Amino acid sequence: MSSWINKKVPVKRYFKPGPEVTNNSSHTSSSSSMVALSNQHIIIDLINKYGFVFSKESYDTITPCAMGIGDILFKLLHIQSAIIKAPLYFNVYYYTITDYYPDPLNMLEFKLQMLKDILDHHDTLCINDVIFYYNSMNYRMYDTQFFYDKLPTFRLNTSIEFNTVNSDEKYIVFHTKCRLSHKTDNYDEVKRELLGFFKSAISNYTIYLVGEQQMPVTYETTIIGTTTIYNELILLKNNNKVIDLTIPNIYNNLSYSKYKEDIALFKNAMYNIHIGLGGQFCTTLVFGNSVIQYCPDDILNNIDISNSNIPKTQYTRFNKIDKFFEFLNHTIFTEYVPSLVSNNDKNIVHSDNYITYISGGKLGDFIFQLGVIHANYIKTGKKGILYISDIGDKFLKGVETAYNDTRDFVKAQDYIHAYHIYNGESYEINLSSWRDIVFTNNINWYELFYKSYHITFGVMPWITHIPIDESLHDIILIAHSIHRENKVVNMNTLLNSYEQTKMRFICFNEKEYISFSSRYNISMPSIICNNLMDLLVSINSCKLFIGNFSAPFTCAIALHKKCIGITPTDHKHELDIRLFRNMTGYWPHVTTISHILSPPPHL
Numbered sequence: 001m002s003s004w005i006n007k008k009v010p011v012k013r014y015f016k017p018g019p020e021v022t023n024n025s026s027h028t029s030s031s032s033s034m035v036a037l038s039n040q041h042i043i044i045d046l047i048n049k050y051g052f053v054f055s056k057e058s059y060d061t062i063t064p065c066a067m068g069i070g071d072i073l074f075k076l077l078h079i080q081s082a083i084i085k086a087p088l089y090f091n092v093y094y095y096t097i098t099d100y101y102p103d104p105l106n107m108l109e110f111k112l113q114m115l116k117d118i119l120d121h122h123d124t125l126c127i128n129d130v131i132f133y134y135n136s137m138n139y140r141m142y143d144t145q146f147f148y149d150k151l152p153t154f155r156l157n158t159s160i161e162f163n164t165v166n167s168d169e170k171y172i173v174f175h176t177k178c179r180l181s182h183k184t185d186n187y188d189e190v191k192r193e194l195l196g197f198f199k200s201a202i203s204n205y206t207i208y209l210v211g212e213q214q215m216p217v218t219y220e221t222t223i224i225g226t227t228t229i230y231n232e233l234i235l236l237k238n239n240n241k242v243i244d245l246t247i248p249n250i251y252n253n254l255s256y257s258k259y260k261e262d263i264a265l266f267k268n269a270m271y272n273i274h275i276g277l278g279g280q281f282c283t284t285l286v287f288g289n290s291v292i293q294y295c296p297d298d299i300l301n302n303i304d305i306s307n308s309n310i311p312k313t314q315y316t317r318f319n320k321i322d323k324f325f326e327f328l329n330h331t332i333f334t335e336y337v338p339s340l341v342s343n344n345d346k347n348i349v350h351s352d353n354y355i356t357y358i359s360g361g362k363l364g365d366f367i368f369q370l371g372v373i374h375a376n377y378i379k380t381g382k383k384g385i386l387y388i389s390d391i392g393d394k395f396l397k398g399v400e401t402a403y404n405d406t407r408d409f410v411k412a413q414d415y416i417h418a419y420h421i422y423n424g425e426s427y428e429i430n431l432s433s434w435r436d437i438v439f440t441n442n443i444n445w446y447e448l449f450y451k452s453y454h455i456t457f458g459v460m461p462w463i464t465h466i467p468i469d470e471s472l473h474d475i476i477l478i479a480h481s482i483h484r485e486n487k488v489v490n491m492n493t494l495l496n497s498y499e500q501t502k503m504r505f506i507c508f509n510e511k512e513y514i515s516f517s518s519r520y521n522i523s524m525p526s527i528i529c530n531n532l533m534d535l536l537v538s539i540n541s542c543k544l545f546i547g548n549f550s551a552p553f554t555c556a557i558a559l560h561k562k563c564i565g566i567t568p569t570d571h572k573h574e575l576d577i578r579l580f581r582n583m584t585g586y587w588p589h590v591t592t593i594s595h596i597l598s599p600p601p602h603l
Contacts, residue, residue, distance in 0.1 A: 043092050043108065047132050050112040054092075058135045063143045064091040070282030072111065073156070074146055076118065077286070079125060080157060083150050086129035093136050102216045106254050113256040123157040154285045154314060162287075163264040169206055170381055172332055173269040174236070175284070176211030176228040176246055179276040181298050187225055190321065191232055194275070197325055199235040201333040204381070205270065207242045209233050210262055211280055212250040229275055263287045270378075271332070290460075291315045294324035316460055330456035331378050354417050356385045359431040360392030361402065363532075364554040367463070368445065369431035370410070371558065374462035375455035377415035384415055389422035392432025405532045412465040429453065461560040463536065472541035477506045478524070479547035480516045491520045494546070500524070506538055506552065564591045 047054045065075050065088045078084045095104040119125050180187065213230040236242050245262075247253060266272050266288030274281040274293045284291050297319050318324035355376055359369045366388070373384040388403050395402035403421050410419045434452040449457035476498055480491070495503065505513050506527040513526045529535040536555055539545055545556040545563040556563040 042105065043095055043134075046105070046109055046112060047092070050116045051127050052112065052115070053128060053131050055131050055133045057133055058137075059089060059091075059133050060135065060137070062089050064089045064133075066144050067094050067111070068282075069111070069114070069279030070277070071144065072115065073282050073286045075143075076122075076125060076156060077151060077154065078147065079129065080122075081151055081153075083147050086125070087131045088129065090130065090132050092132050092134050096136075101218065102249075103254075110254040110256050110259070114259070117160055117256070117260075118156060118158050121159045123159075156286055160260075162260055162267060170270050171206040171208055171268075172203070173208045173210055173266060173272045173284075174233050175272065175274050175278075175280040176209060176213065176230045176233060177226070177274075177276070177278040177280050178229045179224060179226040179278045181296060187227055190275070191227075191229060193321055193325075194229055194232040195235065197328075198232050199238055201236060201328070202239040203236075203333045205332060207236055207240050208265060208269070209236075209242060209244045209246050210265065211246055213246050213248050216249060226278070259283075273328075285315060289314075292324075292327070293317045294321055295319065327456055327459060330450070330454070331375070353382060354385050355380070355382050355429065356387070356425070356427040357429045357431050358387045358389055358391055358422055358427040360389055361395035362393050363395060363402065363406075363551040364549075365393060365432070366395075366402070366406070367551065367554040367558050368458075370413070371458050371462040372429070372431055372449060372453050372455055374413070374415045374460075375449075375457060376453075378460075379455065383417035385418045385420075386410065386416060387420055387422035387425060387427060391422075391430065392435055408533050409463065409466065409536055413463065414465075415462075458557070461558065463555070463558040466533075466536045466540040466559065469537055469541040472504075472538060473543065474502055475542045476503045476544045476546065477527070477538060477542045478503060478516075479506050479545070479550065479552040480512060481548055481550035481552075491516075492522065495522065498544075502543070506535065508535070 044054050065071060067090065072088075075084070075088055079086050079088070092108070095101070095108040097104065101107040115130060116127070119127050119129065178187070178190070180190065209230070211230070212228055215227055230246055234242075234244070237244075245265075263283065266284045269289055272284035272288050272291050274284070274291065274295075276293075276295050281291070281293060291314065293316070295317055316327075318327060355373075357373055359366055373386065377383055388399055388406070390399055399421055403419075407419060410416055434448055443451075446457050449455060478495070503524045504527050505516060505524055506529065507513050508529050510526070510528055513528070517523060527534075527538055529538065532555075535552060536559070539552065539556050539561055540559050542561070545552070545561055546566070547553045547556070547563070548566040553563065553565050557565075
């Protein structure tokens with residue numbers, strides 16, 4: 001802590017001690033009387049202007065909420081989700097000095113406007129859920145504890161209206177703020193890598209740059225090293241259509257109306273892309289669309305998506321910059337290059353609007369192969385025309401049954417234009433052609449599909465628009481196919497690690513439930529699915545899925561549901577085992593086990 005004290009920044013005080021201020025507060029505290037504020041009452045006037053409570057108490061025993069935009073938004077989310085209780089306490093001493101903000105009053109008014117707009121339009125929260133007070137003694141202490149794993153959503157239940165973006169074009173938003181760890185991350189090295197990547201990157205999409213061009217000298221920027229990557233991002237102009245909406249210094253020019261205009265842009269973007277943490281990152285997570293982030297693991301208050309219920313359509317984090325670049329390179333900055341095109345003898349019809357595919361079975365492989373269409377749609381904007389066939393491997397119950405069982409959820413996907421049973425039509429990509437690859441011992445699903453189709457596979461959910469059954473939100477689903485046995489894992493030992501009353505066995509065929517119950521002497525309620533949509537709804541709604549390698553397991557992976565896969569032990573399925581190796585970096589929601597872990601995977 002002493003090294004922090006040596007790094008001083010100029011302090012400009014807005015207030016001198018003055019007479020005690022009285023205020024009608026609906027909240028009381030047992031702490032000592034308040035510290036007197038300025039004669040001008042500048043800050044109190046602002047607080048009263050927006051209808052908030054200013055308390056005369058000093059709240060010596062209270063740890064106030066941190067004052068960053070992200071801290072405020074996430075604390076409101078915690079109250080909304082009943083993880084913490086109202087009220088939130090804010091110590092206005094931060095706004096009497098320039099340690100944190102070059103223009104503290106501008107920042108205070110911005111946050112008052114933001115809070116008032118959110119609380120006035122929120123389903124349950126209100127103005128009285130926030131208390132402002134003054135205490136100069138403990139201003140370095142503030143509450144930055146968050147429970148991301150308990151948040152059911154990153155969305156605030158607010159009816160705020162944002163302007164619409166009048167554009168049909170697809171676009172990406174890059175944010176300039178860069179806040180990493182002041183302990184372990186070398187900003188200069190990160191910037192060099194970003195510079196090398198952005199100067200030659202080419203995209204078919206319009207790119208917006210949003211944020212500040214330079215950082216002011218404040219406590220945060222001095223101690224943490226917060227900076228901007230504007231000079232690196234502007235190199236995207238070399239090869240791309242770039243719209244530069246940045247301003248020289250946001251901290252001296254905060255405008256809430258401009259902030260709401262930016263949110264409208266964030267909400268309609270294909271991706272909002274961030275390096276590290278910050279208010280812009282939190283804003284896009286709460287109000288925006290599809291957040292992609294490079295952020296190492298050691299940053300304070302980092303969000304571990306693998307331990308939360310947040311869908312990866314909303315948020316995907318990379319903790320290694322090479323994986324972050326790999327994702328960008330195959331979703332945003334790479335032209336579409338079809339690979340392993342079918343060898344059928346018909347003339348292939350290339351469409352400017354769609355890509356045609358053919359897919360075979362079995363059902364689990366079919367589910368995975370849909371991820372190729374999704375990845376190509378993200379990369380090119382072209383939806384898929386999909387034909388289902390017995391090419392590659394056959395569906396157990398035949399093509400027609402497979403089509404009828406998959407039709408509803410396949411057609412509901414954003415990346416599907418049309419879905420039919422194959423009847424001799426031309427197609428461009430054979431989704432079963434990966435089977436022709438010569439497998440090596442270390443190849444996994446990600447590498448296999450990249451080698452086969454030049455796509456980034458599975459880092460985001462590729463089955464979406466599946467309803468939720470709220471009655472299953474705290475349920476652990478068990479599926480156990482009789483076709484891929486593991487004779488090493490003792491299911492009794494594994495399942496005893498979890499709450500027994502919250503378990504349900506799920507299957508299509510009651511014989512699997514009877515076989516499972518008999519073999520392991522386990523009794524639990526069952527869910528017998530009439531069709532694949534029933535299965536998808538159940539898995540999408542549950543807290544955890546446990547199953548061996550079968551179609552239900554692949555559904556859980558495609559939905560990015562937290563799941564445990566039990567690997568088969570027979571040599572017949574050795575390929576299945578190899579393909580799941582080293583997938584943790586791409587699928588943090590998936591754990592595969594071949595034996596009982598100590599301790600077993602936890603919720």
